[in-house]
Amino acid sequence: AFLLCSPHNPTGTVHSAEELAAVAALAARYGVRVVADEIHAPLVARDTAFVPYLSVPGAEDGLSLMSASKAWNLAGLKAALAVAGPEAAEDLARMPEEVGHGPSHLGVLAHTAALRDGGDWLDALLADLDDNRRLLTALLAEQLPTVRYRPAAGTFLAWLDCRPLGLGDNPAEVFLARGRVALSPGPDFGTGGAGHVRLNLATSPEVLTEAVRRMAAAVT
Numbered sequence: 001a002f003l004l005c006s007p008h009n010p011t012g013t014v015h016s017a018e019e020l021a022a023v024a025a026l027a028a029r030y031g032v033r034v035v036a037d038e039i040h041a042p043l044v045a046r047d048t049a050f051v052p053y054l055s056v057p058g059a060e061d062g063l064s065l066m067s068a069s070k071a072w073n074l075a076g077l078k079a080a081l082a083v084a085g086p087e088a089a090e091d092l093a094r095m096p097e098e099v100g101h102g103p104s105h106l107g108v109l110a111h112t113a114a115l116r117d118g119g120d121w122l123d124a125l126l127a128d129l130d131d132n133r134r135l136l137t138a139l140l141a142e143q144l145p146t147v148r149y150r151p152a153a154g155t156f157l158a159w160l161d162c163r164p165l166g167l168g169d170n171p172a173e174v175f176l177a178r179g180r181v182a183l184s185p186g187p188d189f190g191t192g193g194a195g196h197v198r199l200n201l202a203t204s205p206e207v208l209t210e211a212v213r214r215m216a217a218a219v220t
Contacts (some may be wrong), residue, residue, distance in 0.1 A: 004037065008155075010159045012157060017055075021059075033062070042070075042071035043155055048154070061088045071122055074111060077104065079104070125202075133201065136149065139208070140160075144219070158199040172184065181218070183197040
């Protein structure tokens with residue numbers, strides 16, 4: 001099986017229909033089942049289109065996993081959905097019954113309310129995330145100009161390339177020890193993560209501004 005993170009965490013990349021169709025074609029050629037983790041789908045920027053994996057040609061035997069937990073901050077109320085393509089429905093039906101017993105009653109109600117009635121709240125959140133991406137770009141340009149950052153179209157996360165700072169493979173350790181800013185270490189995300197950190201943008205402008213100020217102070 002191939003676990004596809006779409007939109008991608010931590011880079012925020014939103015895959016195009018052409019890219020997803022190419023994945024489906026490769027999976028069919030080599031007999032691989034694609035399981036698409038689409039938990040960040042509601043958090044795609046308003047000027048970017050999200051393409052569900054199961055909507056592209058050749059994805060009929062794929063599986064999609066989704067939840068309201070990220071977009072509506074419901075991670076503490078664990079619940080999720082597994083959606084099968086038409087050629088994978090029987091495989092999903094064979095999963096043991098107890099697999100579906102994890103969500104609590106409150107979790108199911110909260111996720112239902114979010115997906116059914118939480119559109120206005122989500123629209124406001126997306127606007128705030130757009131503002132924070134622009135703010136982070138400006139703050140880094142002013143205070144940490146050598147850190148490379150490309151605002152992403154998906155997720156509420158920022159992937160920062162800190163290699164020019166010369167802080168080693170895990171800059172998060174330095175920012176925590178010297179600046180008291182907790183970031184996700186890049187090496188935790190596998191190949192290519194050395195020298196990077198992941199920053200959570202889902203916060204207030206004041207907190208984001210203070211975080212970058214402390215990060216800059218930690219390397220001066």
